[in-house]
Structure formats: C-alpha cells, structure tokens
Amino acid sequence: MIELVALDMAGTTIDEHGDVYRALEDSVVEAGAQVSAENLQAWMGADKTEAIAALLELGGVRADAALVERTFGRFREILAGFYAANPPVPLDGVEEALRSLKASGIKVALTTGFSRDVADPILATLGWEVGGGGLLDAVVTSDEVPRGRPAPHMIHRAMERTGVMDVSAVIAAGDTVNDLQAAANAGVMGVGVLTGKLDADALGQCPNFAILDGVKDLPTLVAQSRWSSLSRPR
Incomplete structure (x- = not known):
C-alpha cells in the first residue's frame, strides 16, 4: 500500500x-x-x-x-x-493528479534541489499550500538536509515530516538521473517522468519501477494492484 x-x-x-x-x-x-x-x-x-x-x-x-x-x-x-x-506554471495534469492521490489517502511531498528561499516564492506563485488541507503535506529543500541528491536525505526527511515509516510504501518520482539515484539510495520505488530533458532510454539506465509520460499518470500507476507486491527496484 x-x-x-x-x-x-x-x-x-x-x-x-x-x-x-x-x-x-x-x-x-x-x-x-x-x-x-x-x-x-x-x-x-x-x-x-x-x-x-x-x-x-x-x-x-x-x-x-x-x-x-x-x-x-x-x-x-x-x-x-x-x-x-516568465513565471513557473504547473505541468499538465499535475494538480489533478495530486488531488486524486490525496483523495485516496496518499500523502504528497515535494523534494527539491532548490534552497528554501527559492522554493517558497515559486510555491506561493502557484498557490500550492502545505498542510492544513493544502495540496501538499510537506516540502523538503536541499538546504535542510546534510546532502542533496543523489543522497537519500530529502526523501527520508519527507517521510519523517509525513509520519511514514516504511520505505516500501513510498514512491519518489523525478525527471533526472539524480532523482532516480536518490530514490534507489533511499530504498523507495523510483519513477521517472518524461517532462524534463531526458528521454526514456536515458532514465531507463537508472534503477526504476516505471517510466511515465508525467506525474499526471501516477494515480493510475498507484491504483494498479501490482504495486502492493513490489519492494525492490528492477
């Protein structure tokens, strides 16, 4: 689960x-x-x-x-x-996907290579609130942990802030090699998305459970029963 x-x-x-x-x-x-x-x-x-x-x-x-x-x-x-x-905007289908995940009882966190003073204004521009019924349950920035990606610290800090203890119950998704390497180092399920600069071949060189077109496809992936039996990346 x-x-x-x-x-x-x-x-x-x-x-x-x-x-x-x-x-x-x-x-x-x-x-x-x-x-x-x-x-x-x-x-x-x-x-x-x-x-x-x-x-x-x-x-x-x-x-x-x-x-x-x-x-x-x-x-x-x-x-x-x-x-x-040219202000940042949500990628296609992301807000709907996050609302769907949260409606299913799944917590949503952001982890980022940005420092807190860079990340917070972006989130404010987007109107993405943390906690209190907001779109997000936690945000972890790279200046809040000993090392950024590919170290596992941000993912583990997100688990700490959301009260999740089991790494096999966590998906970490991103568009870079460092995102997937961090997921592997953290012992969680890594999912690559094709909304960044890398294609499926490049992301597929890293340990992963799936390569998706985007975060918009995560609710469908999570809903698949096969997730319940997975505990190691391929």
Missing part, C-alpha cells in the same frame, strides 16, 4: 521553462567556467550549491567557498529575474 509520493519540483511537477539550466549556466560562466550541456544535465536535480561547485571545477575554475557563495548568489538573482519575466 502506497502511503507517500515524493516528487521533484522543476521539470517534474512544475514547468519553469528550462530557466534553472539557463541560470546555472549563466552564473558559472560569469565566474569564468566553461561547461557543456552534458555537465549541466549531470548536475540537474542536485543541490544547487553542490552543483555550482562541481560545475566550476569542471569548467576549470577553482571552486573555493567564497566563489561558490558568490556564484550561488548570482544564480538566485538570475533565476529570480527569469521567473519574474
């Missing part, structure tokens, strides 16, 4: 028009790094401070703590500008 669905934000539940990619690239390029699209994709879904440090090093720049902090500040400024000009 599924008790909790933990979902990534950008590219999984929210269409933010690819602006995270652009803001990451612009901020590290401003700091003197040159990075490839493959390097950017490899760090999508991860904690943004960790991603910036890695991308600076990959781009030939020594990533000392002061530079990482400055670059992260520029990332937030650039991203805020993009979002002000």
Whole structure:
C-alpha cells in the first residue's frame, strides 16, 4: 500500500521553462567556467550549491567557498529575474493528479534541489499550500538536509515530516538521473517522468519501477494492484 509520493519540483511537477539550466549556466560562466550541456544535465536535480561547485571545477575554475557563495548568489538573482519575466506554471495534469492521490489517502511531498528561499516564492506563485488541507503535506529543500541528491536525505526527511515509516510504501518520482539515484539510495520505488530533458532510454539506465509520460499518470500507476507486491527496484 502506497502511503507517500515524493516528487521533484522543476521539470517534474512544475514547468519553469528550462530557466534553472539557463541560470546555472549563466552564473558559472560569469565566474569564468566553461561547461557543456552534458555537465549541466549531470548536475540537474542536485543541490544547487553542490552543483555550482562541481560545475566550476569542471569548467576549470577553482571552486573555493567564497566563489561558490558568490556564484550561488548570482544564480538566485538570475533565476529570480527569469521567473519574474516568465513565471513557473504547473505541468499538465499535475494538480489533478495530486488531488486524486490525496483523495485516496496518499500523502504528497515535494523534494527539491532548490534552497528554501527559492522554493517558497515559486510555491506561493502557484498557490500550492502545505498542510492544513493544502495540496501538499510537506516540502523538503536541499538546504535542510546534510546532502542533496543523489543522497537519500530529502526523501527520508519527507517521510519523517509525513509520519511514514516504511520505505516500501513510498514512491519518489523525478525527471533526472539524480532523482532516480536518490530514490534507489533511499530504498523507495523510483519513477521517472518524461517532462524534463531526458528521454526514456536515458532514465531507463537508472534503477526504476516505471517510466511515465508525467506525474499526471501516477494515480493510475498507484491504483494498479501490482504495486502492493513490489519492494525492490528492477
């Protein structure tokens, strides 16, 4: 029996028009790094401070703590500008899917590589409330745990906040390799969605229970009786 669905934000539940990619690239390029699209994709879904440090090093720049902090500040400024000009919106069918899951007694959490000060304004713009009958039961940001994805900490923190104890009763869905690796590391059921930059072949290289067109298809998947017998990823 599924008790909790933990979902990534950008590219999984929210269409933010690819602006995270652009803001990451612009901020590290401003700091003197040159990075490839493959390097950017490899760090999508991860904690943004960790991603910036890695991308600076990959781009030939020594990533000392002061530079990482400055670059992260520029990332937030650039991203805020993009979002002000073109606000994020829910992906197709996501709100309906989340309401369906909650109507079935399943708790819904978001986990994100954003820090809290980036995530909260997005949620406020969308009108997605947490607790008290809102659309969400919990939101966990990467600055609230020791390590971001692919570490399992955000998923486990979501379980803690929603009172779920059994990892076999949890689905974690996302659109990146790091999302699925985090699910595997957490011991929960990983589901890939095709609403991000990666196709089914790329996501299928990671441990997963299913690859879906989008979160909109999760209620149907959860309703299938075969979920009750699953406890390990393929």
